[in-house]
Amino acid sequence: MKLITRDTDYALRALCFISRSSAGKFSVTKLSKELGVPRPFLRKILQTLNKQKILESTRGKAGGFILAKDPKKIFLTDIIGIFQGRLKLNECFLNRLICPDQRTCLLRKMLVKIERYVLKELGSITIASLLK
Amino acid sequence: MKLITRDTDYALRALCFISRSSAGKFSVTKLSKELGVPRPFLRKILQTLNKQKILESTRGKAGGFILAKDPKKIFLTDIIGIFQGRLKLNECFLNRLICPDQRTCLLRKMLVKIERYVLKELGSITIASLLK
DNA sequence: ACAATTGATACAATTATAGTATCATTTAGT
DNA sequence: ACTAAATGATACTATAATTGTATCAATTGT
Numbered sequence: 001m002k003l004i005t006r007d008t009d010y011a012l013r014a015l016c017f018i019s020r021s022s023a024g025k026f027s028v029t030k031l032s033k034e035l036g037v038p039r040p041f042l043r044k045i046l047q048t049l050n051k052q053k054i055l056e057s058t059r060g061k062a063g064g065f066i067l068a069k070d071p072k073k074i075f076l077t078d079i080i081g082i083f084q085g086r087l088k089l090n091e092c093f094l095n096r097l098i099c100p101d102q103r104t105c106l107l108r109k110m111l112v113k114i115e116r117y118v119l120k121e122l123g124s125i126t127i128a129s130l131l132k
Numbered sequence: 133m134k135l136i137t138r139d140t141d142y143a144l145r146a147l148c149f150i151s152r153s154s155a156g157k158f159s160v161t162k163l164s165k166e167l168g169v170p171r172p173f174l175r176k177i178l179q180t181l182n183k184q185k186i187l188e189s190t191r192g193k194a195g196g197f198i199l200a201k202d203p204k205k206i207f208l209t210d211i212i213g214i215f216q217g218r219l220k221l222n223e224c225f226l227n228r229l230i231c232p233d234q235r236t237c238l239l240r241k242m243l244v245k246i247e248r249y250v251l252k253e254l255g256s257i258t259i260a261s262l263l264k
Numbered sequence: 265a266c267a268a269t270t271g272a273t274a275c276a277a278t279t280a281t282a283g284t285a286t287c288a289t290t291t292a293g294t
Numbered sequence: 295a296c297t298a299a300a301t302g303a304t305a306c307t308a309t310a311a312t313t314g315t316a317t318c319a320a321t322t323g324t
Binding site: 001002003004012084085087088089106107110111113114117118121122125129130 | 133134135136144216219220221238239242243245246249250253254257261262
């Protein structure tokens, strides 16, 4: 089971890389070489981050991506949310109507509790904090 | 993201159902009707539980499945382990060699911490406790 | 002998994840 | 104005995991 999928991972790497360097703006080509991430895939990811206002893009010849937000204000849960949807550990049970047993109650309570914990923990991490 | 997949879920339902009833032995046909789970799929699941010594089967005409263990001793983590493999939230990072940034350190620590918590919580639940 | 069961195992369908490709648009530099 | 290098938008493909189905053999109560 994965808590963090590949695209989230790549997004985090890219954001960390950009944050760390003073240069500010990077093209996909440059980033994909630096991070060792397939270019077209990374491109799609950065485009998504742009749409979500995490990055800001400039088009044209000397174009590229820069941070649109203070790294202190980009939370892990934001990025996970963007690529994996809102974290929901208990979805299988909520989605299922047929849950006639009481067990679901206790189990669901448990899952909700775990979910809250995970969200709290992940919500406490920012890109800035990942930079060390 | 799912913490519990369908087969685990079905397995839990079946185990709870069997534990709850005094009858003891049930055929797949009966169980699949009771639980509203596709028969061939449930069959595969029960066969797996049998191999793992959670259930015990008897073949032949009046055959079926009974519990092989005290419901107090069947833990959620056991069942998850059987159908989903050992829970490993941080696998994506461990599997990846290329993690040149320090961020992985903090992130991995976090994930390991979360993983421990989840395992502890799930490890505290048994089939018996799900019965109310 | 027969019918109802499980054992073993191979196969199929669906969904999610991971990644590619392409055409249109923008912009800097010449 | 032209060109090269970049992103925007979007459709497509590949791979893997999940969720099942199907089938033949062996067992057992009647």
